[in-house]
Amino acid sequence: MKKESFDEKVGWGRMLLVGFQHVLTMCPGTIAVPLILAGALGLNEKETAFLVSANFFTSGIAILIQVLGIGKLAGSRYPIVLGSSFAPLSPMILIGKEYGMAALFGSVIASGAVIFLLSFFMDKILKLFPQVVVGTFVTLIGITLAPTALRDLAGGEGNAGFGSVENLILGLAVLIFILLVDKYGKGIWKSMSLLLGITAGTAAGCFLHMVDIASIAQVEIFQPVQPFAYGVPEFKLWPIFLMTIFCIINMIQCIGVFSVMDEIADVETENEIKERGIRGQAVAQMITGAFNSVPSTMFNENVSLIGLTKIKSRSVITTAGIMIILAGIFPKISAVFTAVPKCVLGGATLALFGVITSSGISMLSRLDFSKDNNFKIVGTSIAIGVGAAFASDAFVNILGTLQMILSNGLFMVSISAILLNLLLNGKKAFRK
Known part of the structure:
Protein backbone atom coordinates (compact mmCIF):
# COMPACT_ATOMS: atom_id res chain seq x y z
CA MET A 1 0.00 0.00 0.00
CA LYS A 2 1.32 3.45 -0.87
CA LYS A 3 1.56 5.71 2.11
CA GLU A 4 0.11 8.65 0.19
CA SER A 5 -3.11 6.75 -0.60
CA PHE A 6 -5.04 8.64 2.08
CA ASP A 7 -2.99 11.86 2.11
CA GLU A 8 -4.56 13.55 -0.90
CA LYS A 9 -5.08 17.29 -0.60
CA VAL A 10 -8.68 18.50 -0.57
CA GLY A 11 -9.80 22.13 -0.64
CA TRP A 12 -11.68 23.52 2.36
CA GLY A 13 -14.98 23.79 0.54
CA ARG A 14 -14.93 20.23 -0.72
CA MET A 15 -13.58 18.97 2.62
CA LEU A 16 -16.55 20.47 4.50
CA LEU A 17 -19.14 19.28 1.98
CA VAL A 18 -17.83 15.72 1.67
CA GLY A 19 -17.30 15.56 5.44
CA PHE A 20 -20.92 16.63 5.91
CA GLN A 21 -22.00 13.83 3.55
CA HIS A 22 -20.19 11.35 5.78
CA VAL A 23 -21.98 12.73 8.84
CA LEU A 24 -25.36 12.36 7.15
CA THR A 25 -24.46 8.82 6.09
CA MET A 26 -23.58 7.64 9.59
CA CYS A 27 -26.47 9.43 11.31
CA PRO A 28 -29.29 6.87 10.85
CA GLY A 29 -27.43 3.98 12.48
CA THR A 30 -25.81 6.16 15.13
CA ILE A 31 -29.14 7.63 16.22
CA ALA A 32 -31.13 4.39 15.98
CA VAL A 33 -29.17 2.40 18.59
CA PRO A 34 -29.54 4.84 21.54
CA LEU A 35 -33.20 5.46 20.60
CA ILE A 36 -33.98 1.73 20.63
CA LEU A 37 -31.98 1.24 23.85
CA ALA A 38 -33.72 4.14 25.61
CA GLY A 39 -37.16 2.91 24.51
CA ALA A 40 -36.49 -0.64 25.71
CA LEU A 41 -35.22 0.58 29.08
CA GLY A 42 -38.14 2.99 29.57
CA LEU A 43 -36.00 6.14 29.75
CA ASN A 44 -37.71 9.54 29.61
CA GLU A 45 -37.29 12.09 26.79
CA LYS A 46 -34.51 14.00 28.55
CA GLU A 47 -32.47 10.83 29.15
CA THR A 48 -33.08 9.69 25.58
CA ALA A 49 -31.84 13.01 24.18
CA PHE A 50 -28.80 12.74 26.46
CA LEU A 51 -27.95 9.24 25.14
CA VAL A 52 -28.20 10.48 21.53
CA SER A 53 -25.91 13.46 22.27
CA ALA A 54 -23.45 11.22 24.14
CA ASN A 55 -23.43 8.86 21.19
CA PHE A 56 -22.59 11.62 18.72
CA PHE A 57 -19.85 12.90 21.02
CA THR A 58 -18.20 9.50 21.54
CA SER A 59 -18.56 8.51 17.87
CA GLY A 60 -16.60 11.64 16.95
CA ILE A 61 -13.88 10.74 19.44
CA ALA A 62 -13.74 7.18 18.03
CA ILE A 63 -13.32 8.57 14.51
CA LEU A 64 -10.45 10.87 15.52
CA ILE A 65 -8.67 8.02 17.34
CA GLN A 66 -9.03 5.82 14.25
CA VAL A 67 -8.01 8.45 11.68
CA LEU A 68 -5.27 10.31 13.58
CA GLY A 69 -4.05 7.39 15.68
CA ILE A 70 -2.44 7.26 19.14
CA GLY A 71 1.19 7.00 18.15
CA LYS A 72 1.94 3.47 16.92
CA LEU A 73 -0.27 1.91 19.60
CA ALA A 74 -3.81 2.35 18.32
CA GLY A 75 -5.72 3.64 15.30
CA SER A 76 -5.30 2.48 11.70
CA ARG A 77 -4.92 6.05 10.36
CA TYR A 78 -7.41 5.05 7.66
CA PRO A 79 -10.33 7.28 6.57
CA ILE A 80 -12.85 5.17 8.50
CA VAL A 81 -16.03 6.47 10.15
CA LEU A 82 -17.32 4.85 13.33
CA GLY A 83 -20.78 4.96 14.85
CA SER A 84 -22.91 2.95 17.26
CA SER A 85 -22.97 -0.81 16.74
CA PHE A 86 -26.16 -2.87 16.50
CA ALA A 87 -24.29 -6.10 17.38
CA PRO A 88 -24.37 -5.66 21.20
CA LEU A 89 -27.82 -3.98 21.31
CA SER A 90 -29.70 -7.03 22.63
CA PRO A 91 -27.29 -7.70 25.52
CA MET A 92 -27.22 -3.98 26.37
CA ILE A 93 -31.00 -4.04 26.80
CA LEU A 94 -30.79 -7.22 28.89
CA ILE A 95 -28.01 -5.86 31.13
CA GLY A 96 -29.73 -2.49 31.55
CA LYS A 97 -32.98 -4.11 32.64
CA GLU A 98 -31.49 -6.68 35.01
CA TYR A 99 -28.43 -4.90 36.42
CA GLY A 100 -28.98 -1.17 35.87
CA MET A 101 -27.24 1.55 33.91
CA ALA A 102 -24.05 1.60 36.00
CA ALA A 103 -23.47 -2.10 35.27
CA LEU A 104 -24.36 -1.56 31.60
CA PHE A 105 -21.69 1.08 31.04
CA GLY A 106 -19.25 -0.85 33.25
CA SER A 107 -19.64 -3.82 30.90
CA VAL A 108 -19.02 -1.55 27.88
CA ILE A 109 -15.74 -0.34 29.43
CA ALA A 110 -14.59 -3.81 30.54
CA SER A 111 -15.43 -5.52 27.23
CA GLY A 112 -13.49 -2.77 25.45
CA ALA A 113 -10.49 -3.67 27.61
CA VAL A 114 -10.87 -7.35 26.64
CA ILE A 115 -10.98 -6.49 22.92
CA PHE A 116 -7.90 -4.30 23.45
CA LEU A 117 -6.01 -7.30 24.89
CA LEU A 118 -7.24 -9.59 22.09
CA SER A 119 -5.90 -7.15 19.50
CA PHE A 120 -2.33 -8.09 20.48
CA PHE A 121 -3.06 -11.60 19.16
CA MET A 122 -4.70 -10.32 15.98
CA ASP A 123 -2.10 -11.97 13.73
CA LYS A 124 -3.37 -15.37 14.90
CA ILE A 125 -7.04 -14.34 14.74
CA LEU A 126 -6.67 -13.03 11.17
CA LYS A 127 -5.49 -16.45 9.98
CA LEU A 128 -9.10 -17.54 10.43
CA PHE A 129 -10.21 -14.92 7.87
CA PRO A 130 -8.87 -15.76 4.41
CA GLN A 131 -10.50 -14.26 1.32
CA VAL A 132 -13.23 -16.92 1.11
CA VAL A 133 -14.38 -16.08 4.66
CA VAL A 134 -14.13 -12.29 4.38
CA GLY A 135 -15.73 -12.16 0.92
CA THR A 136 -18.66 -14.24 2.14
CA PHE A 137 -19.04 -12.08 5.25
CA VAL A 138 -18.91 -8.76 3.35
CA THR A 139 -21.44 -9.98 0.78
CA LEU A 140 -23.89 -10.84 3.56
CA ILE A 141 -23.38 -7.43 5.20
CA GLY A 142 -24.79 -5.76 2.09
CA ILE A 143 -27.61 -8.29 1.80
CA THR A 144 -28.71 -7.94 5.44
CA LEU A 145 -28.50 -4.14 5.41
CA ALA A 146 -30.71 -3.80 2.31
CA PRO A 147 -34.03 -4.53 4.12
CA THR A 148 -33.22 -1.82 6.71
CA ALA A 149 -32.66 0.72 3.92
CA LEU A 150 -35.87 -0.35 2.18
CA ARG A 151 -37.89 -0.03 5.40
CA ASP A 152 -36.45 3.47 5.85
CA LEU A 153 -37.34 4.29 2.23
CA ALA A 154 -40.93 3.32 3.06
CA GLY A 155 -40.91 5.83 5.94
CA GLY A 156 -39.40 3.88 8.81
CA GLU A 157 -41.06 0.86 10.37
CA GLY A 158 -43.49 1.84 13.14
CA ASN A 159 -43.82 5.42 11.92
CA ALA A 160 -47.11 6.90 10.78
CA GLY A 161 -47.44 6.67 7.01
CA PHE A 162 -45.10 3.69 6.71
CA GLY A 163 -45.35 2.34 3.17
CA SER A 164 -47.25 5.37 1.88
CA VAL A 165 -47.03 6.23 -1.83
CA GLU A 166 -45.43 9.60 -0.96
CA ASN A 167 -42.61 7.92 1.00
CA LEU A 168 -41.95 5.33 -1.69
CA ILE A 169 -41.91 7.85 -4.54
CA LEU A 170 -39.69 10.34 -2.71
CA GLY A 171 -37.26 7.63 -1.53
CA LEU A 172 -36.94 6.11 -5.00
CA ALA A 173 -36.56 9.57 -6.54
CA VAL A 174 -33.65 10.28 -4.17
CA LEU A 175 -32.02 6.95 -5.08
CA ILE A 176 -32.35 7.61 -8.84
CA PHE A 177 -31.19 11.23 -8.43
CA ILE A 178 -28.01 10.10 -6.62
CA LEU A 179 -27.22 7.47 -9.24
CA LEU A 180 -27.76 9.90 -12.12
CA VAL A 181 -25.63 12.65 -10.55
CA ASP A 182 -22.89 10.10 -9.86
CA LYS A 183 -22.99 8.97 -13.52
CA TYR A 184 -23.34 12.30 -15.31
CA GLY A 185 -22.03 14.83 -12.80
CA LYS A 186 -18.65 16.48 -13.29
CA GLY A 187 -16.02 17.53 -10.79
CA ILE A 188 -17.31 18.54 -7.37
CA TRP A 189 -20.94 17.83 -8.37
CA LYS A 190 -20.14 14.17 -8.92
CA SER A 191 -18.57 13.83 -5.48
CA MET A 192 -21.55 15.64 -3.93
CA SER A 193 -24.15 13.22 -5.33
CA LEU A 194 -25.25 11.89 -1.92
CA LEU A 195 -25.44 15.32 -0.28
CA LEU A 196 -27.33 16.77 -3.26
CA GLY A 197 -29.78 13.86 -3.16
CA ILE A 198 -30.43 14.22 0.56
CA THR A 199 -30.72 18.02 0.31
CA ALA A 200 -33.15 17.86 -2.62
CA GLY A 201 -35.12 15.08 -0.91
CA THR A 202 -35.37 17.02 2.35
CA ALA A 203 -36.52 20.14 0.47
CA ALA A 204 -39.22 18.06 -1.21
CA GLY A 205 -40.07 16.58 2.19
CA CYS A 206 -40.69 20.09 3.56
CA PHE A 207 -43.38 20.66 0.92
CA LEU A 208 -44.91 17.30 1.82
CA HIS A 209 -44.88 18.21 5.56
CA MET A 210 -42.40 15.44 6.40
CA VAL A 211 -39.92 17.70 8.20
CA ASP A 212 -40.63 18.77 11.79
CA ILE A 213 -38.95 22.19 11.91
CA ALA A 214 -40.60 23.06 15.25
CA SER A 215 -38.69 20.27 17.03
CA ILE A 216 -35.38 21.87 16.01
CA ALA A 217 -36.36 25.18 17.60
CA GLN A 218 -37.20 23.52 20.93
CA VAL A 219 -33.80 21.87 21.39
CA GLU A 220 -31.15 23.49 23.62
CA ILE A 221 -28.23 25.20 21.88
CA PHE A 222 -25.38 23.88 24.08
CA GLN A 223 -25.20 20.93 26.45
CA PRO A 224 -21.89 19.32 27.52
CA VAL A 225 -21.76 15.53 27.73
CA GLN A 226 -21.31 14.54 31.37
CA PRO A 227 -19.11 11.48 32.06
CA PHE A 228 -20.38 8.86 34.52
CA ALA A 229 -23.84 10.43 34.50
CA TYR A 230 -25.30 7.20 35.96
CA GLY A 231 -22.74 6.95 38.76
CA VAL A 232 -19.53 4.99 39.18
CA PRO A 233 -19.45 2.07 36.69
CA GLU A 234 -20.15 -1.37 38.16
CA PHE A 235 -18.07 -4.27 36.87
CA LYS A 236 -20.07 -7.48 37.16
CA LEU A 237 -18.82 -10.76 35.69
CA TRP A 238 -21.89 -11.96 33.75
CA PRO A 239 -22.70 -8.60 32.09
CA ILE A 240 -19.02 -8.25 31.09
CA PHE A 241 -18.96 -11.80 29.64
CA LEU A 242 -22.20 -11.22 27.74
CA MET A 243 -21.08 -7.89 26.32
CA THR A 244 -17.67 -9.30 25.34
CA ILE A 245 -19.23 -12.07 23.22
CA PHE A 246 -21.16 -9.57 21.14
CA CYS A 247 -18.25 -7.15 20.95
CA ILE A 248 -16.21 -9.97 19.40
CA ILE A 249 -18.94 -10.19 16.73
CA ASN A 250 -18.51 -6.43 16.32
CA MET A 251 -14.74 -6.95 15.98
CA ILE A 252 -15.33 -9.43 13.13
CA GLN A 253 -17.46 -6.80 11.38
CA CYS A 254 -14.64 -4.26 11.75
CA ILE A 255 -12.18 -6.71 10.16
CA GLY A 256 -14.59 -6.94 7.23
CA VAL A 257 -14.54 -3.15 6.81
CA PHE A 258 -10.82 -3.20 6.06
CA SER A 259 -11.49 -5.66 3.24
CA VAL A 260 -14.16 -3.34 1.81
CA MET A 261 -11.67 -0.46 2.01
CA ASP A 262 -9.06 -2.54 0.17
CA GLU A 263 -11.59 -3.23 -2.57
CA ILE A 264 -12.83 0.35 -2.95
CA ALA A 265 -9.59 2.30 -2.39
CA ASP A 266 -7.34 -0.20 -4.24
CA VAL A 267 -5.01 -0.76 -1.27
CA GLU A 268 -3.75 -3.86 0.52
CA THR A 269 -4.03 -3.50 4.27
CA GLU A 270 -1.31 -5.14 6.32
CA ASN A 271 -2.28 -7.12 9.41
CA GLU A 272 -0.40 -4.65 11.61
CA ILE A 273 -2.73 -1.85 10.46
CA LYS A 274 -5.78 -4.01 11.17
CA GLU A 275 -4.43 -4.72 14.65
CA ARG A 276 -4.00 -1.01 15.36
CA GLY A 277 -7.46 -0.37 13.94
CA ILE A 278 -9.13 -2.88 16.27
CA ARG A 279 -7.05 -1.54 19.16
CA GLY A 280 -8.22 2.00 18.36
CA GLN A 281 -11.84 0.83 18.32
CA ALA A 282 -11.29 -0.84 21.72
CA VAL A 283 -9.73 2.30 23.25
CA ALA A 284 -12.65 4.33 21.91
CA GLN A 285 -15.09 1.84 23.46
CA MET A 286 -13.57 2.29 26.91
CA ILE A 287 -13.95 6.07 26.54
CA THR A 288 -17.47 5.50 25.22
CA GLY A 289 -18.51 3.62 28.35
CA ALA A 290 -17.16 6.41 30.54
CA PHE A 291 -19.36 8.91 28.65
CA ASN A 292 -22.53 6.78 28.96
CA SER A 293 -22.63 5.60 25.37
CA VAL A 294 -22.64 2.36 23.39
CA PRO A 295 -19.85 0.45 21.59
CA SER A 296 -18.90 1.81 18.20
CA THR A 297 -18.22 -0.04 14.98
CA MET A 298 -16.62 0.85 11.66
CA PHE A 299 -19.29 1.82 9.13
CA ASN A 300 -19.25 0.02 5.79
CA GLU A 301 -21.66 2.58 4.35
CA ASN A 302 -19.11 5.37 4.81
CA VAL A 303 -16.44 3.30 3.09
CA SER A 304 -18.97 2.87 0.27
CA LEU A 305 -19.36 6.66 0.18
CA ILE A 306 -15.62 6.91 -0.45
CA GLY A 307 -16.19 4.69 -3.48
CA LEU A 308 -19.03 6.96 -4.58
CA THR A 309 -17.17 10.28 -4.13
CA LYS A 310 -13.70 8.94 -5.06
CA ILE A 311 -12.34 11.10 -2.22
CA LYS A 312 -10.40 9.03 0.32
CA SER A 313 -8.59 11.76 2.23
CA ARG A 314 -8.03 11.42 5.98
CA SER A 315 -8.62 15.15 6.33
CA VAL A 316 -12.24 14.73 5.15
CA ILE A 317 -12.98 12.07 7.78
CA THR A 318 -11.20 14.13 10.45
CA THR A 319 -13.52 17.01 9.54
CA ALA A 320 -16.52 14.68 9.82
CA GLY A 321 -15.33 13.54 13.26
CA ILE A 322 -15.12 17.14 14.49
CA MET A 323 -18.61 17.85 13.11
CA ILE A 324 -20.00 14.84 14.97
CA ILE A 325 -18.38 15.93 18.25
CA LEU A 326 -19.96 19.38 17.78
CA ALA A 327 -23.32 17.69 17.13
CA GLY A 328 -22.91 15.96 20.49
CA ILE A 329 -22.35 19.13 22.50
CA PHE A 330 -24.62 21.37 20.40
CA PRO A 331 -27.95 19.46 20.32
CA LYS A 332 -29.44 21.89 17.80
CA ILE A 333 -26.97 20.59 15.20
CA SER A 334 -27.92 16.96 15.83
CA ALA A 335 -31.58 17.97 15.65
CA VAL A 336 -30.99 19.22 12.09
CA PHE A 337 -29.49 15.85 11.14
CA THR A 338 -32.40 13.96 12.66
CA ALA A 339 -34.94 16.13 10.80
CA VAL A 340 -34.08 14.53 7.42
CA PRO A 341 -37.08 12.34 6.43
CA LYS A 342 -36.56 8.60 6.82
CA CYS A 343 -37.58 7.91 3.22
CA VAL A 344 -34.86 10.26 1.98
CA LEU A 345 -32.18 8.53 4.05
CA GLY A 346 -33.51 5.15 2.91
CA GLY A 347 -33.11 6.08 -0.74
CA ALA A 348 -29.56 7.32 -0.09
CA THR A 349 -28.44 4.29 1.92
CA LEU A 350 -29.82 1.81 -0.63
CA ALA A 351 -27.20 3.09 -3.07
CA LEU A 352 -24.45 2.69 -0.45
CA PHE A 353 -25.47 -0.79 0.67
CA GLY A 354 -25.43 -1.90 -2.96
CA VAL A 355 -21.77 -0.89 -3.12
CA ILE A 356 -21.02 -3.09 -0.08
CA THR A 357 -22.68 -6.10 -1.69
CA SER A 358 -20.76 -5.48 -4.91
CA SER A 359 -17.49 -5.30 -2.95
CA GLY A 360 -18.17 -8.70 -1.40
CA ILE A 361 -19.05 -10.21 -4.78
CA SER A 362 -15.87 -8.70 -6.24
CA MET A 363 -13.78 -10.40 -3.52
CA LEU A 364 -15.48 -13.72 -4.18
CA SER A 365 -15.04 -13.37 -7.95
CA ARG A 366 -11.26 -13.64 -7.50
Missing part, protein backbone atom coordinates in the same frame (compact mmCIF):
# COMPACT_ATOMS: atom_id res chain seq x y z
CA LEU A 367 -11.61 -17.09 -5.93
CA ASP A 368 -11.27 -20.25 -7.97
CA PHE A 369 -14.55 -22.00 -7.17
CA SER A 370 -13.23 -25.28 -8.54
CA LYS A 371 -10.58 -25.45 -5.80
CA ASP A 372 -10.33 -25.56 -2.01
CA ASN A 373 -14.03 -26.34 -1.58
CA ASN A 374 -14.81 -22.64 -2.13
CA PHE A 375 -18.08 -23.50 -3.88
CA LYS A 376 -19.38 -25.37 -0.81
CA ILE A 377 -18.01 -22.90 1.76
CA VAL A 378 -19.50 -19.78 0.15
CA GLY A 379 -22.87 -21.27 -0.77
CA THR A 380 -23.50 -23.03 2.54
CA SER A 381 -22.30 -20.12 4.69
CA ILE A 382 -24.44 -17.53 2.88
CA ALA A 383 -27.46 -19.85 3.14
CA ILE A 384 -26.91 -20.21 6.90
CA GLY A 385 -26.30 -16.49 7.40
CA VAL A 386 -29.32 -15.38 5.38
CA GLY A 387 -31.47 -17.99 7.15
CA ALA A 388 -30.38 -16.80 10.60
CA ALA A 389 -30.90 -13.13 9.68
CA PHE A 390 -34.38 -13.50 8.21
CA ALA A 391 -35.74 -16.53 10.08
CA SER A 392 -34.41 -15.88 13.58
CA ASP A 393 -37.61 -17.34 15.08
CA ALA A 394 -36.16 -20.77 14.23
CA PHE A 395 -34.21 -20.47 17.48
CA VAL A 396 -37.20 -19.52 19.63
CA ASN A 397 -36.82 -22.57 21.86
CA ILE A 398 -33.16 -21.87 22.59
CA LEU A 399 -33.00 -19.59 25.60
CA GLY A 400 -30.79 -16.73 26.68
CA THR A 401 -27.46 -15.68 25.21
CA LEU A 402 -27.20 -18.59 22.78
CA GLN A 403 -30.45 -17.57 21.07
CA MET A 404 -29.16 -14.02 20.56
CA ILE A 405 -25.93 -15.37 19.04
CA LEU A 406 -27.56 -17.91 16.73
CA SER A 407 -30.08 -15.38 15.40
CA ASN A 408 -27.29 -12.98 14.40
CA GLY A 409 -26.82 -13.51 10.66
CA LEU A 410 -23.37 -11.90 10.50
CA PHE A 411 -22.07 -14.10 13.32
CA MET A 412 -23.54 -17.21 11.74
CA VAL A 413 -22.10 -16.52 8.29
CA SER A 414 -18.63 -15.84 9.70
CA ILE A 415 -18.55 -18.83 12.06
CA SER A 416 -19.95 -21.09 9.30
CA ALA A 417 -17.34 -19.96 6.77
CA ILE A 418 -14.51 -20.30 9.32
CA LEU A 419 -15.55 -23.79 10.48
CA LEU A 420 -16.28 -25.10 6.98
CA ASN A 421 -12.94 -23.79 5.73
CA LEU A 422 -11.14 -25.57 8.58
CA LEU A 423 -13.24 -28.74 8.28
CA LEU A 424 -12.99 -29.13 4.51
CA ASN A 425 -9.45 -27.81 3.95
CA GLY A 426 -7.64 -28.82 7.14
CA LYS A 427 -4.14 -27.37 7.54
CA LYS A 428 -4.36 -25.93 4.02
CA ALA A 429 -6.98 -23.47 5.33
CA PHE A 430 -4.26 -21.41 7.03
CA ARG A 431 -2.24 -21.09 3.82
CA LYS A 432 -5.09 -19.68 1.69
